Amino acid sequence: MNATNPDQINVILATDCGSTTTKAILIEKIDGHYRQTYRGEAPTTVEQPVADVTAGVINAATEVGELAGRRLVDEQGQLIRPVKPAGEGQPAEGCDIYISTSSAGGGLQMLVTGVVREMTAASAKRAALGAGAIVMDVIASNDRRKPHEQIQRIRELRPDMILMSGGTDGGTVEHVVRIAELIAPAKPQPRFGSGYRMPLIYAGNKEAAGLVREVFDDTVELSVVDNIRPVLERENLGPARDRIHDLFLEHVMAHAPGYDKLIAWTDAPIMPTPGAVGDILQQIAKARGINVVGVDIGGATTDVFSVFDGADGNPVFNRTVSANLGMSYSISNVCAETGMPNVLRWVHFDMDERELRNRVKNKMIRPTTIPQTLEALVFEQAVAREALRLAYIQHREFATTLKGVQQQRTVGDTFSQQKGGQSIVDNMKLDLLVASGGVLSHAPRMEQTAAMLIDAFEPEGVTELAKDSIFMMPHLGVLASVHPQAALEVFERDCLIYLGTCVAAKGRAKAGKNCFRYEISGEPINERGEMACGEIRRFPLSIEETAQIVIEPARGFDVGGGPGKRIEREVRGGEVGLILDARGRPLELPEDRDNCRSRVERWSRDLRLYSE
Amino acid sequence: MGDRGAGERFGVFGLKCEISDMRFQISDLKCQISRLRGAVRRLLVCWGALFWLLGLTGAGADAQEPPRPVSDVVAVDHPNDVGTAVDVSWTLSPDDKPNDEPIPDPNAVPSLLSGYHILRKQPGEESFVLVGKQSAQAGEFTDRKKVVRGEPYLYQVVAVGPGGTSAGVETAEAVTPVRGLFRTDRGWLAVILLLICGAVVAFIVVAKSGRELFIRKIPGLEAVDEAVGRATEMGRTCLFVPGILDINDIQTVAGITVLSHVASLTAEFGARLEVPTSRSLVMTTARETVAAAYLAEGRPDAYREDDIYYLTDEQFGYVASVTSKMMQEKPAACFYMGSFYAESLILAETGNAVGAIQVAGTAQPSQLPFFVAACDYTLIGEEFFAASAYLSGEPVQLGSLRGQDVGKMLVASLLIVGCVAATWASVTGSASANAVVTFLQNNVLGRGGFLP
Known part of the structure; x- marks a missing residue:
């Protein structure tokens, strides 16, 4: 490993050696800012017949180099380091540092x-x-x-x-x-x-x-x-x-x-992939002073990461792995654990249960298939909602204050004695929700990703929604240990695709009654109106735009200022925009199938999830 | 004589005593004369009044007539009893007239009737026997004098006056007192009982059917795991104090129930449990309970009988010993479950000082504030008694708990309705609100309902 001065780092090659593929990204300093510029991918070669993980790394790096027009691997199959400046007719070659994470082999x-x-x-x-x-x-x-x-x-x-x-x-x-x-x-x-x-x-x-x-x-x-x-x-x-x-x-x-060999190549210790994701989320939470939840939904498992203020006010990082909740190998388990009716409640058209079961089993035995029809897509996203919801419940139960701690009481606590080991995950305090994993990152529309996040995590108050564009968080996590500034810059500019901001009211919603009044003022939009309970609405607000919102919740509803108290905030736009959610928290869907279907259909229409 | 001798012997002082003695004798004589004069005066007044009365009524000894008899004498079995009383009623004698005037008219003819005698006999017996008296203007009497259930009785009512007694009027038929199956006058009590017992039975059936009954979480009981866990991690003991009263106190019994749960956990976690008691019987019960809990957990080997011991019946002697033990051994978990008095704060403060997680439970309202302030968790009154149902999760106990809740809700709603109606009636003078209050007072809340 080379000890390098961070100021002299201009080109960074990072790889994540997964079980199936090795993903390489190139980060370059452009106009004084670090940007992720190119990305390449190659099959992981940890198994026979190659049985050498570096072969996959070289392949992925070569692809990135070809895309970037910059040679990263020399004729001997070694990474070129440090950077060789461009000469006469010769483009620049190599990178300043190489870093890697690994989750290969489980x-x-x-x-x-x-x-x-x-x-x-x-x-x-x-x-x-x-x-x-x-x-x-x-x-x-x-x-x-x-x-x-x-x-x-x-x-x-x-x-x-x-x-x-x-x-x-x-x-x-x-x-x-x-x-x-x-x-x-x-x-x-x-x-x-x-x-x-x-x-x-x-x-x-x-x-x-x-x-x-x-x-x-x-x-x-x-x-x-x-x-x-x-x-x-x-x-x-x-x-x-x-x-x-x-x-x-x-x-x-x-x-x-x-x-x-790989250990010898890297300029920072190789980290387990989820550990690196946790590190970058902690860096972001610390740098911005916010509470963050991140989720990575895979085929077999779902990882949930969170950084929330603990009992002493210091940020506490937690990670859970829901080993049996996933979108391919574990899809049957998701359906068994939550029950088919719970999955179906998110589907806005009639589906034959037998057909559904066939879909589930097909997905399990052919995990790499992707939905070919609208029905298949809607069904897959319904399963994803339930998998995410269950994983988040597990996470909330795990991320608690310490147990076995002596409590200090006053007589005022007579009727409100809180037990130790309370969850520190508080959706009202959540500022940023980051999604990654195939079903979320590769959803055909950003609105679908946003809807899946809102339905599964039920954020309360004002919450920014984002997705990891190309699952870059692991690379940035390990980069943060070498060059935190570069990691943060790339995270903000290239890693995250901001979907927008969700403003949701906490409280039991009775259909038709007023939930909150809103006033949105900004360059692109100036709107005011009322949200009735059960409604969800989207306002276009692009990534570079912000808007000032004033929310006056009805009695019994809370949007972050306390029950019935108004809030004023500046909100950030995104690919989806601003979403006002008056469906209440906890989110309850009608038990009657017809009512449920019509309601989900309305929400889907309002958010333009599947049709214009 | 002796006194005088003493006076002579003592000179001037003796003379003074003699004069004083003579004065007392004269005074005594004057009193006697005065009393005699008073007696003669009173005698003259009485005679005068007698002659005046005789002259005023114009009646001599031959004017005293007995009152006329009563009529319609009826005897019936007293309702709502076990057959040991008979109700006798009659129509008043024509001579029984009310004198409603506040100041008796000196010219009015005095009543010939002073009251009634009620007599009883059994068929076949020769004469009636007096069983009770009733004053004038009273037309009914309840005979409770050695009335035997199932025996027939005949009654006779005689009007009594200054001029003698009227002819007796008997009941036409003999009455036989019987046991009443229901007390119809306590109908509301029956309704209330049916509601509460019905709710208990219904909830037990529901619980047995497998449906989950919601019981509010009691943080104090859930924290027992945490407290025992703390003791385990820190390698220290768990201290359980079952109050200072004997096993016949219901709070001690409730405390022993919680002890069983604590013992199960210490057996499971492998922690040490210490139970100092202030009553020997409590010690025996605690030993049995803890031994059973360890056996149920499959750890009979871990049970240490010597850790459950008797200290003293003396309140502060006991407290001194327990607190001293706490200071020496620094237990990581302290449980106070039972009846406590002045020692509550001493124990809880000591436990707090040694850094223990403390869980207390008592139904003594005066001690609750101390426990709440000094302990981590406190089971308040009813929560303490609900512990066994909560901990065991048995359908019968859970159903009873929920059924009792229905009873409490019933009482609470009656209180609310009564208060609102009474307030409304007093503010607005509403007749209907008044009627509601009266109805509640006379029925549900009266002798027909909650009143014993």
């Missing part, structure tokens, strides 16, 4: 342990997920499994590494050692390469570290880091996350085909 898979499932085990899970891992299982003292069942489970799993936590500093030793004594005899085998020792990170009670060390033999590579919960009132995820990243490179990546 990404980073981890086993997590803790003493109490909702306390240290939950913190360990947060650390693992935040580092971009997939958590295969959580072993805890109160997971209601017998010791032999726990040992059996550990044996069955083949994680890339194990994160052990438990006990506060000076807290329980007995429980921690007991869990270590479950892992040691189970002798978990690593997923890649039988020759290397299973990496195990111990981030629990420091007083138990010595005893834990005694329990494990040489089959485990034990590394001890600071306690993840030194006291129950505070979470200290940083050291454990950093160690996960280190071990990911040292052990997991080093044993995947070609990764040793």
Whole structure:
């Protein structure tokens, strides 16, 4: 890795090595600003017959180079670095830095342990997920499994590494050692390469570290880091996350085909793809001082990321992976979990249930197919709404304040004693909602993406909607570790496609009654009027435009200022524009199928989702 | 004599005593004469009045006539009882006239009737026996004097006056008191009972059918997991205080129910549970409960009987011991579930000081503010009693809980309706509002309904 001065970085090549494709982007400094200029894609070559991930990287980089008219790969199949300025008749060549993320081969898979499932085990899970891992299982003292069942489970799993936590500093030793004594005899085998020792990170009670060390033999590579919960009132995820990243490179990546070469090429440590996405969202939330939710819906899983202010006012990052919610491999599970009637409520025309089931199974066995008819598209987007909704519910349940913390009360709390572990995800405080993943990013119309986000996440108050244009967030996440300014500039200018702003009223809507009054003033539009409950309306407001809005909600409705209180804001436009949503929160659809269909049809017409 | 001797012996002081003694004797004599004079005066006045009365009425001893008899004597079984009373009624004697004038007219003829005697006998018996008296102007009497259910009785009513007694008038038929199946005068109580019990039964049936009954979440009970979890992570004990009253107190019983839940969790988490008690019987009950909970969790080996112990019956001795234990061992979770008095704040403040998550539950209104201020979570009154239903999730208990809620809603709505109607009636003088208030007072809220 080359240590480069950020001021001298003008051309950046970034790749994301996914399971199927390797995506490369080129970022160049143009007129003093960093811009993403070209993008290339090639099949990932981690599997046989090539079995060398760098081959896919070279292919993708070559494509980008051809598009950019700039040679990035030399004759020996090596990336050209640093930049060679243009000479006589010779265009400029190479890049200043090369960075990469990876989720090839299923990404980073981890086993997590803790003493109490909702306390240290939950913190360990947060650390693992935040580092971009997939958590295969959580072993805890109160997971209601017998010791032999726990040992059996550990044996069955083949994680890339194990994160052990438990006990506060000076807290329980007995429980921690007991869990270590479950892992040691189970002798978990690593997923890649039988020759290397299973990496195990111990981030629990420091007083138990010595005893834990005694329990494990040489089959485990034990590394001890600071306690993840030194006291129950505070979470200290940083050291454990950093160690996960280190071990990911040292052990997991080093044993995947070609990764040793790739590690040598990169100018910053390779990061797991979801970890990089989380990093860039945190950077954005910090830089703009906002609360952000990001979602990446894939074929098998759906990742939800959020950055919200925690109980102490500091931003808290959370990530969840809904392993069984996706649009192809997991589509059957989505339908089973939510039920076909829930999927159908988003469809504005009659559909035969048998036909629907056929569609679901076809999508599952042919995951790469894309909808060929309008019916197929509407159905797929209905499933996406439900998958996103379920994933977000899971995320809200996971992203909570810390449990096991002593509360300070006054007599005023007599009838309003809030339980610990409340969700920190508050849709009213949400400022930016970012979408990525095929069904969202590649929807034929931007309005459809916006509608899917609004229906699934039910943002309240004023929320900006955006989508990741070409799933660039992972590249920018790792770039942020080298050149934060470049990452932020590209994120704002090229990564995000702003769809517009959604203004939604919170409250139970009774059809026909007034929900709120609005006044929109700006260069392109000057409108005022009333929104009746159950209505949704779109006003064109392009990306570069802003407008001043004044919203006066009716009694019982809240748009961010409090129930019945007016707000005045400047809102940003986008590809879709400004959306006023008076359908109420929580969003309720009529149970009667005919009513539901006619209502969804009206919404679809108002937003011009499928027809002009 | 002795006194005088003493006076002579003591000189001037003795002489003074003698003179004083003589004065007392003279005074006594004067009093006696005065009393005699008063008696003679009163005798003269009485005789004068007697002669005046005799002269005024013109009646001698031969003018005293007995009152005329009553008529229509009827005896019926007293309704709404177990057959131990008989109602006797009659038409008043013609001589029983009301004297409504506030100041008796000195010229008026005095009534010949002073009251009625009610006599009773059983068929076959020779003579009637007096069972009660009733004053003039009263035409009914309830006989409760050793009335035996199922035995026939005949009644006779005799009018009584200064001139003697009238002829007795008997009932035509014998009356036999029987047990009444229903108290028709408590109809509203029956309606209320039916509503509440019906609701309880209905909700139990609904719960048993598998339909989920909504029970409001009680943060205090949900926080028990969190508190035990904290103790586990910190490697410290959980302290459970079941109040200072004995096992016959309902709050202690409710506390023991929560103890069972806490014990299940400590068994599951592998945390240590300590239960100091101030009553020996509570200790025994707590031991049984905790042992059963550990067994149910499959951890009988983890049960430690010595951790559930008796300290003292003495209120402050107990508190001193518990708080001292808290300061030494610094438990991470403290539960106060039962009946508490002055010790509530001492315990809760100590627990707060050692950094424990504290969950309290009591039905003592005076102690609730202390618990609310010093503890993390407090179960207030009814929540505390609802704990067992909430924790167990059993259909019967959940149904009962919901049924009781219906009863409370009924009472609350009656209160609201009554208050609104009474206010409306007093402000506007509305007759209909007044009628509502009267109806409620006399029926639902009166002896027919809620009044015992």
